Amino acid sequence: QTIYRKDYTAPSYLVDTVELGFDLDPARTVVANRMTVRRNPASAQREIELYGEDIELVTLRLNGRTLGEGDYVIEGTLLRIPNAPEEATLEIETICVPESNTTLSGLYTSNGSFYTQCEAEGFRRITYFPDRPDVMARFTVMLRADKDKYPVLLSNGNLIEEGDLDNGRHYALWEDPFKKPSYLFALVAARLVCQEENFELADGRTALLQVWVEEGNLDKTDYAMQSLKHSIRWDEERWNLELDLDRFMIVAVGDFNMGAMENKGLNIFNTKFVLANPRVATDVDFQGIEAVVGHEYFHNWTGNRVTCRDWFQLSLKEGLTVFRDQEFSADMIGTNTGRAVTRIDQVRTLRQAQFPEDAGPMAHPVRPDSFVEINNFYTVTVYEKGAEVVRMVQTLLGREAFRKGMDLYFQRHDEQAVTCDDFRLAMADANGRDLTQFERWYSQAGTPVVQAETRWDEQAQTYTLRLIQSCPSTPGQPEKLPFHIPVAVGLLGRDGRDLPLTVDGKNLGTTAVLELTDSDQTFVFTGVTEQPTPSILRDFSAPVILKHGYSDAELVHLFSHDSDPVNRWEAGQRLAMSRLLKLTGQVAGAGNVVDRLDLDDTFVDAMRKILVDDTLDPSFREQALLLPTESMIADQLDVVDPLAIHLARQFVRADIGARLRTELLAQYDANQTPGEYSPDAESIGKRALKNLALAYLNAAPDEASLALAQKQFDGATNMTDRVAALSALVHARAPAAADALQRFYDEFQGEALVVDKWFAMQAAAPTTDVARVRELMTHKAFTLRNPNRARSLVSTFCAGNAVGFHAPDGSGYGFWAEQVIALDALNPQVASRLARAMDRWRRYTPDLQAHMKRALQQVAGQAKLSNDVREVVSKALAN
Numbered sequence: 039q040t041i042y043r044k045d046y047t048a049p050s051y052l053v054d055t056v057e058l059g060f061d062l063d064p065a066r067t068v069v070a071n072r073m074t075v076r077r078n079p080a081s082a083q084r085e086i087e088l089y090g091e092d093i094e095l096v097t098l099r100l101n102g103r104t105l106g107e108g109d110y111v112i113e114g115t116l117l118r119i120p121n122a123p124e125e126a127t128l129e130i131e132t133i134c135v136p137e138s139n140t141t142l143s144g145l146y147t148s149n150g151s152f153y154t155q156c157e158a159e160g161f162r163r164i165t166y167f168p169d170r171p172d173v174m175a176r177f178t179v180m181l182r183a184d185k186d187k188y189p190v191l192l193s194n195g196n197l198i199e200e201g202d203l204d205n206g207r208h209y210a211l212w213e214d215p216f217k218k219p220s221y222l223f224a225l226v227a228a229r230l231v232c233q234e235e236n237f238e239l240a241d242g243r244t245a246l247l248q249v250w251v252e253e254g255n256l257d258k259t260d261y262a263m264q265s266l267k268h269s270i271r272w273d274e275e276r277w278n279l280e281l282d283l284d285r286f287m288i289v290a291v292g293d294f295n296m297g298a299m300e301n302k303g304l305n306i307f308n309t310k311f312v313l314a315n316p317r318v319a320t321d322v323d324f325q326g327i328e329a330v331v332g333h334e335y336f337h338n339w340t341g342n343r344v345t346c347r348d349w350f351q352l353s354l355k356e357g358l359t360v361f362r363d364q365e366f367s368a369d370m371i372g373t374n375t376g377r378a379v380t381r382i383d384q385v386r387t388l389r390q391a392q393f394p395e396d397a398g399p400m401a402h403p404v405r406p407d408s409f410v411e412i413n414n415f416y417t418v419t420v421y422e423k424g425a426e427v428v429r430m431v432q433t434l435l436g437r438e439a440f441r442k443g444m445d446l447y448f449q450r451h452d453e454q455a456v457t458c459d460d461f462r463l464a465m466a467d468a469n470g471r472d473l474t475q476f477e478r479w480y481s482q483a484g485t486p487v488v489q490a491e492t493r494w495d496e497q498a499q500t501y502t503l504r505l506i507q508s509c510p511s512t513p514g515q516p517e518k519l520p521f522h523i524p525v526a527v528g529l530l531g532r533d534g535r536d537l538p539l540t541v542d543g544k545n546l547g548t549t550a551v552l553e554l555t556d557s558d559q560t561f562v563f564t565g566v567t568e569q570p571t572p573s574i575l576r577d578f579s580a581p582v583i584l585k586h587g588y589s590d591a592e593l594v595h596l597f598s599h600d601s602d603p604v605n606r607w608e609a610g611q612r613l614a615m616s617r618l619l620k621l622t623g624q625v626a627g628a629g630n631v632v633d634r635l636d637l638d639d640t641f642v643d644a645m646r647k648i649l650v651d652d653t654l655d656p657s658f659r660e661q662a663l664l665l666p667t668e669s670m671i672a673d674q675l676d677v678v679d680p681l682a683i684h685l686a687r688q689f690v691r692a693d694i695g696a697r698l699r700t701e702l703l704a705q706y707d708a709n710q711t712p713g714e715y716s717p718d719a720e721s722i723g724k725r726a727l728k729n730l731a732l733a734y735l736n737a738a739p740d741e742a743s744l745a746l747a748q749k750q751f752d753g754a755t756n757m758t759d760r761v762a763a764l765s766a767l768v769h770a771r772a773p774a775a776a777d778a779l780q781r782f783y784d785e786f787q788g789e790a791l792v793v794d795k796w797f798a799m800q801a802a803a804p805t806t807d808v809a810r811v812r813e814l815m816t817h818k819a820f821t822l823r824n825p826n827r828a829r830s831l832v833s834t835f836c837a838g839n840a841v842g843f844h845a846p847d848g849s850g851y852g853f854w855a856e857q858v859i860a861l862d863a864l865n866p867q868v869a870s871r872l873a874r875a876m877d878r879w880r881r882y883t884p885d886l887q888a889h890m891k892r893a894l895q896q897v898a899g900q901a902k903l904s905n906d907v908r909e910v911v912s913k914a915l916a917n
């Protein structure tokens with residue numbers, strides 16, 4: 039049941055047109071599918087191959103003749119019609135049951151209305167079809183449903199006709215003018231309302247933009263609409279890419295497995311990435327909406343017009359589109375530090391989630407070689423590391439050359455289903471560059487390590503930088519070849535300023551992009567008249583682990599002066615990490631008690647200096663003061679004791695809170711944002727720094743700090759300040775926390791996304807253990823059936839509360855096994871994500887490992903398990 043990339047064969051038949059007719063009924067939806075197919079000249083196969091899953095086949099007709107038993111073969115999800123003619127019309131009638139579809143893949147109901155999710159292989163749960171991305175067809179869709187219950191009927195493309203039918207039913211006919219793979223099909227039949235607007239495109243055409251939501255949510259659509267308009271403009275201006283439809287719709291649905299889906303002209307979104315106003319959404323929520331609305335919109339070109347040949351090529355569209363949405367978010371801020379702060383966020387995500395994935399049992403290349411269940415490969419590696427790979431191409435070629443490569447990519451491949459190689463070749467060919475070695479970023483898994491050694495020769499006035507690269511083995515890939523790595527380097531003089539760089543007689547400005555292609559390579563800078571401090575991997579120019587024996591003095595110098603804000607931040611992270619590791623060792627050595635620990639003045643003073651430096655953006659200062667997370671610390675250790683890490687990190691937070699009290703209070707006051715709430719970058723930065731100050735003050739809470747949090751909670755006029763205050767109270771274990779939580783729930787119980795926050799905050803609280811989570815699961819607002827809700831409590835506890843989850847008695851793991859099994863029976867995709875909380879089990883202390891192994895075996899031992907969960911747990915046990 040493992041599928042291999044090397045086994046790819048072209049489709050036996052192509053589909054030119056598909057006409058779908060839906061008679062929508064939650065208990066029994068009839069789907070009529072009429073398609074014209076023809077033999078693919080590129081295939082030697084003579085059978086028509088269709089996929090179908092969890093649907094009842096009623097009739098199958100070929101060129102008008104009803105096929106009987108002996109005319110076709112069904113094996114599992116594959117239906118084969120042997121001896122088929124060159125060209126044929128297939129008519130297929132099937133029945134499905136949307137209301138009992140808890141997988142949220144295919145056609146399902148949510149709050150009584152109909153929605154679809156077809157990527158990756160959900161279309162086969164709607165009708166029989168060659169459900170693979172390299173079969174692209176023109177779709178026409180007729181929807182029929184009860185008019186009262188489902189007044190809004192939507193599908194891809196243009197609305198051709200609508201009207202009434204007998205028995206209180208009505209219909210709508212939609213036509214998509216572009217051919218597309220089946221994974222981009224969508225329909226919605228629902229009771230919804232919309233915010234809409236006519237928007238002028240660059241070429242003078244006008245497009246109708248709509249954001250569809252349930253009735254009570256019309257006061258939360260402004261930001262999504264604004265983000266959509268910004269996205270359209272940005273794609274026109276930066277890439278000369280236009281909206282190719284007269285109508286573009288976004289629909290929000292409360293039950294959704296992932297973030298959102300780029301269905302042609304009809305994007306379907308998790309409500310989390312559409313609904314926002316200051317009362318219910320935080321700054322982070324607003325930023326998420328802008329990014330995801332952009333992401334899905336940008337897919338129209340990178341994903342839809344040019345799509346993937348097969349699912350191994352997923353990063354072709356996802357890596358490129360994440361890169362595009364990252365650039366969009368950065369451009370929306372505009373300032374240099376603003377850009378850098380978005381970049382720092384990306385680095386944090388990589389370290390928090392992608393590096394661990396690369397080092398764990400599910401490690402896979404950006405373009406995987408095999409999978410059991412494709413839904414398990416919508417990963418941080420395919421998405422975020424994939425985006426880094428695209429970014430490296432831009433760094434190597436330069437922005438203009440990269441743009442030329444994009445132009446050639448669209449010129450060559452518009453309306454085609456292609457591979458990651460095609461993208462790379464377009465980039466190479468447009469610029470006369472050789473990107474052959476660069477291909478290894480697509481084929482080799484694992485995070486490369488770059489070791490840097492430096493030497494200043496005073497006599498010769500040269501500075502030598504030796505870079506040695508290696509990459510650890512990963513499952514199925516014991517040996518790795520050298521990567522083509524762009525390493526951006528600057529040299530700081532004693533005064534903190536960048537020195538001019540000369541290599542091989544070439545003047546390279548103040549940041550040189552060195553190309554590391556060998557396993558061991560040396561670069562010599564000439565005319566270096568003083569001992570510099572190297573700033574290596576500026577702007578995080580490659581997704582690697584950089585090792586260099588920096589002294590504290592050098593790091594403080596970089597932290598105070600580096601002109602590259604990302605490396606400036608990075609210096610602070612290195613200073614913090616070395617303390618955290620040392621303290622974790624001390625705590626563990628003392629049997630997990632915090633006794634006579636000490637934080638040195640060098641570090642605290644460096645933090646103080648940044649905190650009070652008003653020449654720096656508040657958003658940057660907030661990032662610089664944030665400590666590496668517990669899981670980043672764990673990643674540095676061979677044997678992980680989660681409690682020791684937690685206690686050490688808490689000690690550092692409390693000590694900073696106590697020793698910088700005066701400065702933190704001053705920043706708390708200086709960064710207030712009075713007046714009307716606005717989610718602009720400057721205000722977001724101020725709130726972030728202010729709320730970080732509040733958190734530090736309450737890490738070692740005195741009366742005054744608690745009172746400050748309480749006052750902010752009581753007086754908050756926006757959700758950002760409200761949750762920050764509530765979280766400060768909860769984490770300080772304040773006596774008033776329980777009351778505040780109750781009041782929060784009472785006020786927002788009608789807002790599903792806020793109730794998710796309420797569960798998540800408690801799931802992550804240091805006082806929460808398994809017993810408390812079980813108690814919360816009995817709350818009337820809890821259900822496993824809604825992915826957002828299940829994630830807010832169960833996943834947050836298992837993946838975001840190290841102390842509670844890793845309880846020494848193993849109770850957290852028993853709970854995990856129970857929930858994975860329960861969820862798997864409802865929704866394998868959500869279950870499988872939760873299953874991955876155990877990925878790194880081999881790194882824990884022996885006692886914890888033993889408990890974890892037992893829990894994994896318990897899940898693996900289930901007779902009935904989805905492919906999704908089976909793949910994850912068996913890989914965890916095997917590697």
Ligand code: ARG
Nearest residue numbers: 157158296298299300413416
């Ligand atoms: N293409 C979507 C996006 O990145 C993700 C959909 C994935 N869905 C799934 N069931 N695997 O925006």
Ligand code: ZN
Nearest residue numbers: 333337356359
């Ligand atoms: Zn995507």
